[in-house]
Amino acid sequence: MSFKKTIKLKTILTALLVSLLSILLLKVITQVPLTSQALGITLLDLNRDLTHSANAVTSVVTYFRGLDTLGEVTILFLSIFGVGIGIDRSTQMKTILHYDNTLLKIGAHVLFPVIILFGIYIIVHGHLSPGGGFQGGVVIASAFLMKFLAYGDAYELDHRILVLFEALSGVGVVVLGLLGLLSGGLFLSNVLPLGRLGTLLSGGIIPLLYLFVGLKVAAEITVLVEYFLRTQDARDA
Amino acid sequence: MLETLNQPTYLHFVITVGAFGVFAIGLIGVLVKKNLFKIFLSFSLVESSLFLFFIGSHYDVGKRAPIVADGVMAFDHRMVDPVPQAMILTTIVIGIAVLALGLSYVVRYYRLSGHTRIDQMDELGEAS
Numbered sequence: 001m002s003f004k005k006t007i008k009l010k011t012i013l014t015a016l017l018v019s020l021l022s023i024l025l026l027k028v029i030t031q032v033p034l035t036s037q038a039l040g041i042t043l044l045d046l047n048r049d050l051t052h053s054a055n056a057v058t059s060v061v062t063y064f065r066g067l068d069t070l071g072e073v074t075i076l077f078l079s080i081f082g083v084g085i086g087i088d089r090s091t092q093m094k095t096i097l098h099y100d101n102t103l104l105k106i107g108a109h110v111l112f113p114v115i116i117l118f119g120i121y122i123i124v125h126g127h128l129s130p131g132g133g134f135q136g137g138v139v140i141a142s143a144f145l146m147k148f149l150a151y152g153d154a155y156e157l158d159h160r161i162l163v164l165f166e167a168l169s170g171v172g173v174v175v176l177g178l179l180g181l182l183s184g185g186l187f188l189s190n191v192l193p194l195g196r197l198g199t200l201l202s203g204g205i206i207p208l209l210y211l212f213v214g215l216k217v218a219a220e221i222t223v224l225v226e227y228f229l230r231t232q233d234a235r236d237a
Numbered sequence: 238m239l240e241t242l243n244q245p246t247y248l249h250f251v252i253t254v255g256a257f258g259v260f261a262i263g264l265i266g267v268l269v270k271k272n273l274f275k276i277f278l279s280f281s282l283v284e285s286s287l288f289l290f291f292i293g294s295h296y297d298v299g300k301r302a303p304i305v306a307d308g309v310m311a312f313d314h315r316m317v318d319p320v321p322q323a324m325i326l327t328t329i330v331i332g333i334a335v336l337a338l339g340l341s342y343v344v345r346y347y348r349l350s351g352h353t354r355i356d357q358m359d360e361l362g363e364a365s
Contacts, residue, residue: 011269018268022261030253040318044303047319048312056303056312060323072327079334083341129306134330198305217330224337231344 052194053127053203061132062209066188069209070173073216077170080220083227093230098152108150115143123214127203133210137217144222148229157226162219169216176205176212245298252293259286273343273353277336284332288325295321 043064044056053059061069119140126132147155180189188205195202241247259282266279295318301309303316347353350360 014268015265018261018264022257022264026253026257029257030250040316040320041314043319044312044314044316054305056316056319057322057326060319061326065323065327068327072330075331076334079338082338086341086345128304130302130304132326134326227341228337228344233348 051190051203051206052197053206054198055127055129055132057130058127058132058210059203059206062206062213063188063190063204066177066209069213070177070188073170073173073213076217076220077166080223083224087227091233094232095148095152095229096232097149097229099149100152101150104150108146112143112147115146116140119143119214119218123211124200124207126210126214127206128198128200133213134217137214138221140214140218141221141225145225145229148225157222159223162223165215166219169212169219172212173209173216176209180205243298248296248298249294252296253290256286256290256293259283259289271354271356273346273355274340276355277339277343280339281332281336284328288329291321291325 043060046064047053047056047059051059051063053063119136119138121136122131122139123133123136126136144157176191177188179191181187183189183191188209190204192204192208194204201207242251263279263282263284263286266282267276270276270279297317300315300317303312303319303322305312343353350358
């Protein structure tokens with residue numbers, strides 16, 4: 001078996017041009033001094049007193065830049081909405097990637113609750129360890145991906161429950177923000193007792209906020225996985 | 238040799254050069270490839286080079302993750318800046334969302350026309 005590979009002149013020229021541009025840009029970038037860490041040090045100092053969250057990245061994501069996270073979740077929702085416009089409800093879609101394997105089916109059946117539990121663990125420990133809503137949500141979605149791979153078309157998602165989870169968690173983030181606006185005068189400011197640093201019930205609204213974000217991300221990525229796995233029209237096959 | 242590489246200046250230089258290498262590969266893919274799917278994957282590669290550069294340039298040798306756990310009792314100044322990491326977390330999620338939207342359009346374009354090559358696109362009749 002022989003591979004006959006021809007490379008066009010245009011490809012070589014483009015590669016050379018991009019490499020030249022990258023080298024020129026690199027020369028500029030390496031001469032710029034790195035910024036000082038003043039902002040990070042200030043935030044670490046603030047974090048000690050204001051949030052009582054053991055993970056400083058989490059407190060930056062959900063507390064100091066909480067409005068940003070709300071916008072980010074909105075962007076994710078809008079993207080899933082845009083994907084959902086393309087779904088044709090009138091035709092039955094078939095799974096394109098599916099292994100008919102008994103071992104995989106039994107394994108998926110056994111591992112599914114364990115992976116869900118692991119995802120929830122990552123979500124609720126987001127303010128104590130590396131992890132959080134986005135990572136745990138993707139882990140939960142991977143459990144559904146395994147179900148799709150093992151069972152194929154036989155596995156049906158209940159979309160009403162998914163939409164309910166997504167909508168309720170989105171509403172939950174906004175309600176938490178409005179509660180902060182009513183009590184503290186700032187959107188997404190803290191309304192709950194802070195607790196002791198390093199325990200599970202600490203950090204004020206941060207674990208609750210990350211739980212909502214995690215459920216929302218899990219529902220959205222699950223819908224995404226289902227869309228990209230079921231792209232084949234059942235009439236063609 | 239290894240101690241030399243562990244100095245911040247060399248470390249940042251290596252990370253910057255590597256990130257720009259990935260950036261150049263992704264940009265070449267965007268410009269050269271004709272398959273829509275490969276173009277979107279090249280965009281994703283360019284994105285990941287930015288993540289690498291941003292996180293790597295804010296790392297210093299000997300600094301810890303900004304987490305109080307495993308014997309670290311309090312926040313101090315020997316921790317890395319948490320702001321770039323939080324920003325890159327945001328950027329990764331937005332990158333996934335945009336990539337998913339783009340790829341869903343590729344799937345729909347394939348259903349419409351039967352191919353995904355940009356040099357065979359003729360929906361507006363510009364070839365004739």
